[in-house]
Amino acid sequence: MKINKFHPFHLVDPSPWPIFASFSAFFMLVGAVMYMHAYSGGFFLLVTGALILAYSFIVWWRDVIREGTFYGLHTKAVQTGLRYGVILFILSEVMLFVAIFWAFFHSSLAPTIEIGGVWPPAGIEVINPWEIPFLNTLLLLTSGASVTWAHHALLSDKNDEAFRALIVTVVLAIIFTGFQAFEYFEAPFTIASGIFGSTFFLSTGFHGFHVIIGTIFLFVCTIRVYLGHFSKGHHFGFEAAAWYWHMVDVVWLFLFVCVYYWGGA
Known part of the structure; x- marks a missing residue:
């Protein structure tokens, strides 16, 4: 029945x-x-x-x-609920990074006498922000542009173009992760180097973890575009990945300006 x-x-x-x-x-x-x-x-x-x-x-x-x-x-009503859920999830991720930046600024704006009363602490050799960090900034900003390109291609029913744009995005994300790993291996300090090392690796490491998750998210979307799962009016799975990736981009800009440039000055 x-x-x-x-x-x-x-x-x-x-x-x-x-x-x-x-x-x-x-x-x-x-x-x-x-x-x-x-x-x-x-x-x-x-x-x-x-x-x-x-x-x-x-x-x-x-x-x-x-x-x-x-x-x-996944009707229109269901997609609306999913959108609210993803927005709340991204807001929770933003608050996680707010807490991490709070720890960084709490320690850097009023450095204690135990670390020499200065920031960066006495004896710490910092990373040059205009080398790998700046290159990674360009990579992430370019990947943000390419994922937007993919979104506009989907809205225009150009799935082949969206597929190519997503491949570019995923490749840029993998290159970013590779450079980040190289930077970690070559860093003149470790996570055990006092509050400077702790806040640096906590903030950049959590961001790197989000980059890996976002890369997997976008890779799955790339496969789904290839298989024809998305259409002009039904592609929320990709939208969620794009929103997440833009959040990752914005957080990196704050990391570059605050942690790498200002925090290492």
Whole structure:
């Protein structure tokens, strides 16, 4: 018997993935604590939990893609709710970086006598902002332009052009990550170099983690564009990735100006 639906909302089917992801995250956290305290089996539990968590994300988001692309369950009302959810998620990420910048400015605007009363602290050799950091700034700004190019191509029903623009974006993001890793290996200080090293690696490291997540997000969108999952009026998955990437771009600009340029002056 057919059941009439009197609302435009999608009531999700029962799914094992939320509880699956929760337990795998718990195992990963316990493994991380055990590993950091040199307990036997900690590393194995950490890696196993991380792999299971990654698998649960893949199959969970696979189901979401099926709902929106093949089952037609992501109506206009559902997409509106998803937009609100992504906006709130991005705002929560912004507040995370606000807290990190708060720690940086708390330490740099009023340096204590323990670090010589100056910022950068006495004895710290800083990174030249006009070398790799400036190059990475150009790379991220260019990737922001290319992801906007991809968005406009989708709105014009030019999927081939959107595909090429996304490839450019993903390649630029990978190059950025490579330069960031090189900078870390060549840095004249470490995360253990007092408050300067802690705030530097915390802020740039969290941003780098977001770049990796955004790169994966955009890579999946590239595959979906190639497979024809998106159309002119139905491409919220890509919009969410583009919003996230623009947030990553803006945060980097603050990092370059505040941490690299002003913080290293």
